[in-house]
Amino acid sequence: MDALILQILNGLDKGGAYALIALGLTLVFGTLGVVNFAHGALFMLGAFCAVTFNKFLTLETVTLDPTQQTPWGTAMEIRTPVVEAYLGDFGAVLINYSVPVSVLLAIPVMLVIGIVMERGLIRHFYNRPHADQILVTFGLAIVIQEIIKHYFGANPIPQSAPAMFSGTAQVGMLFGLGDAIPYPWWRLVYLFFSLAVIGLVFAFLQFTTYGMVVRAGMRDRETVGLLGIDIGRRFTVVFGIAAVVAGVAGVMYTPVLPPDFHMGMDFLVLSFVVVVVGGMGSLGGAVAAGFLLGILQSFASMNEVKSIFPGIDQIIIYLVAVVILLTMPRGLMGRKGVMED
Amino acid sequence: MFSNLSSRDWTMFLIFSGVVLAAPVLFQPIGAAYPAILQKFCIFGLFAIGFNILFGLTGYLSFGHAAFLGVGSYAAVWSFKLFTMNVVPAVILAIIFAGFFAAVIGFISLRRSGIYFSIITLAFAQMSYNLAYSVLTPLTNGETGLQLSLNDPRVIDHMFIEPGAGLPRTNFFGIDVSGGGLSGFYFTAVLLIIGFYISMRIFRSPFGLQLKAIKSNQNRMRYTGYNTRPYLIAAFVISGVYAGLAGALMACTDPLAGAERMQWTASGEVVLMTILGGVGTLVGPVIGAAVIKYFENIFSSFNDNTLNQFYSFLPEPVREAFVTVSGLFVGEGWSLTLGVVFMLIVIFLPGGIMEGVRRIASLFKGGNKGDGNAAVSGHPQAAE
Numbered sequence: 216m217d218a219l220i221l222q223i224l225n226g227l228d229k230g231g232a233y234a235l236i237a238l239g240l241t242l243v244f245g246t247l248g249v250v251n252f253a254h255g256a257l258f259m260l261g262a263f264c265a266v267t268f269n270k271f272l273t274l275e276t277v278t279l280d281p282t283q284q285t286p287w288g289t290a291m292e293i294r295t296p297v298v299e300a301y302l303g304d305f306g307a308v309l310i311n312y313s314v315p316v317s318v319l320l321a322i323p324v325m326l327v328i329g330i331v332m333e334r335g336l337i338r339h340f341y342n343r344p345h346a347d348q349i350l351v352t353f354g355l356a357i358v359i360q361e362i363i364k365h366y367f368g369a370n371p372i373p374q375s376a377p378a379m380f381s382g383t384a385q386v387g388m389l390f391g392l393g394d395a396i397p398y399p400w401w402r403l404v405y406l407f408f409s410l411a412v413i414g415l416v417f418a419f420l421q422f423t424t425y426g427m428v429v430r431a432g433m434r435d436r437e438t439v440g441l442l443g444i445d446i447g448r449r450f451t452v453v454f455g456i457a458a459v460v461a462g463v464a465g466v467m468y469t470p471v472l473p474p475d476f477h478m479g480m481d482f483l484v485l486s487f488v489v490v491v492v493g494g495m496g497s498l499g500g501a502v503a504a505g506f507l508l509g510i511l512q513s514f515a516s517m518n519e520v521k522s523i524f525p526g527i528d529q530i531i532i533y534l535v536a537v538v539i540l541l542t543m544p545r546g547l548m549g550r551k552g553v554m555e556d
Numbered sequence: 557m558f559s560n561l562s563s564r565d566w567t568m569f570l571i572f573s574g575v576v577l578a579a580p581v582l583f584q585p586i587g588a589a590y591p592a593i594l595q596k597f598c599i600f601g602l603f604a605i606g607f608n609i610l611f612g613l614t615g616y617l618s619f620g621h622a623a624f625l626g627v628g629s630y631a632a633v634w635s636f637k638l639f640t641m642n643v644v645p646a647v648i649l650a651i652i653f654a655g656f657f658a659a660v661i662g663f664i665s666l667r668r669s670g671i672y673f674s675i676i677t678l679a680f681a682q683m684s685y686n687l688a689y690s691v692l693t694p695l696t697n698g699e700t701g702l703q704l705s706l707n708d709p710r711v712i713d714h715m716f717i718e719p720g721a722g723l724p725r726t727n728f729f730g731i732d733v734s735g736g737g738l739s740g741f742y743f744t745a746v747l748l749i750i751g752f753y754i755s756m757r758i759f760r761s762p763f764g765l766q767l768k769a770i771k772s773n774q775n776r777m778r779y780t781g782y783n784t785r786p787y788l789i790a791a792f793v794i795s796g797v798y799a800g801l802a803g804a805l806m807a808c809t810d811p812l813a814g815a816e817r818m819q820w821t822a823s824g825e826v827v828l829m830t831i832l833g834g835v836g837t838l839v840g841p842v843i844g845a846a847v848i849k850y851f852e853n854i855f856s857s858f859n860d861n862t863l864n865q866f867y868s869f870l871p872e873p874v875r876e877a878f879v880t881v882s883g884l885f886v887g888e889g890w891s892l893t894l895g896v897v898f899m900l901i902v903i904f905l906p907g908g909i910m911e912g913v914r915r916i917a918s919l920f921k922g923g924n925k926g927d928g929n930a931a932v933s934g935h936p937q938a939a940e
Contacts, residue, residue: 351899351902354895356895358892358895487675533682
């Protein structure tokens, strides 16, 4: 029982990341009808926003302190981050909380990147075949990935969660199971964060006039245009929002997985599977499939399961995708008539 | 029997064979005349020709073709290990295994089309890749990759000859065809020409026309009473067999097979080659493969020193700026160049190099014809 709950929890935070990326993919697909293979790169760019911010905060000044001696008899070097020198305790807090604070930085950055990407490139591909869209965004993903590799190197750059959240939570207490289920605090934070972002996106689409127009445009773009609404501009904003969602998902994931240049591609392949399983064009389906596949994956990596089906943890997601697509051709919640030709 | 090939096709075929066979001389000026790289051109050319039969004719974009390449490689290396260092059984075994594998995957994934098809093939390729790394280690030797060893049984070889001291080399009935030799190049070159001939026959056959019909309007094709599935599966298996053959040839040049050959980046590479050369054209994919492999070879060997020499005619500060900028694109940054070229091609020249050649040719032939070609440029057709 303990193991079961632990696996579900383990799956939830990964599922949260899948769901956030898949949500953005579906949003872009549903509004613009574009299959965006560069979406994983946006996730990765978000993660590197956190890295950049952290680097910036931890720029150090070196002063020599003659009162203290190193074992070699020279004056001890004291390294102080510049931010701490100028801002004092607040600077220290800022460094400690660099990951959550970078979310605030990532939002405008990703919004701009997303809008530039849509206006500069994707816009020209609305009337081209899906194969062309896949190919050009695939090329873009390679370009972004290689630029990041050039500036940040090929090695993962670990980021630390704020000290307050770096321990483990005794989740078992909640279920009355004692202290049998240790679970990292940060993953719990990530789970709630992803739920909050998903909730925000849905609320935006469901309860605002802007969102209502966007939903109407997803159903029937032409009619909305005939009503005198500049639907193209709204869809550009939606693309920006999708980029922001992917970006903040990446920022918050950095303490779980040290970001490197190919993390975007790794997640993209899985997220595409998630989108397709959830049903192309269905936002709810993408979120549900994200959590479902995350949980399934962590179940498959249990030793008990692996001893029955060796290697199942490596292929479970793809296997589920194949089975679902063959039995439910539209995915879990796909709409009729989307990408059926 | 040869009626469906026009005299123009024969001319093209003869020119193609001539260029391939004379490559060690012809490619001398651009510094790509040594057998190792020529062999790479041929192998990836075969891979791209096969991929083009599926993608170019039917329009089904598979993102998992590298899986068949990997299967072909593993089958060939196992044949080297178990039976003989002769490449003929290895190639045949690789073709059989890759074909069987493609039939199974094609049977399942061709039930869906469009993006769903791409994702299912991608899923299968990733599954094969992950399994090759983990559970199938006894078959694939995991991360190390499958290699020859001195203790291999090699039953057939042992019946005839005494094993030598070192690791044996691959041969074609006694002729050494392992990587780096001219005979090795001619072995792959002949296979490339045969593969090209078969693809040309497919393009010009009724079967090829049926595949093209699937691409242009599958529904209408169904209404006329055709069941499209068998044709699609046949095309899928044929292209899988080409990929398996390419994998086997890779193993012939260097008897080693690793799981990374199955990764989806490898599948992406063959898509890129086909697009760059020209989707749906006959020679396009081979040209695309050769261009990519050639520039990969050149660009990845560059470093700042060679760049400094290259720009040595420029004044100092300008030179440094040039070196810094172009340094991004060479050496380790070769993939960046690839990505940029890929995007430029898809954006500006969706028909690839072949369309570029056609456009230039039509410029010389005069205005009227040029307009006609520009109108169809969005839908690249077979090279006529």
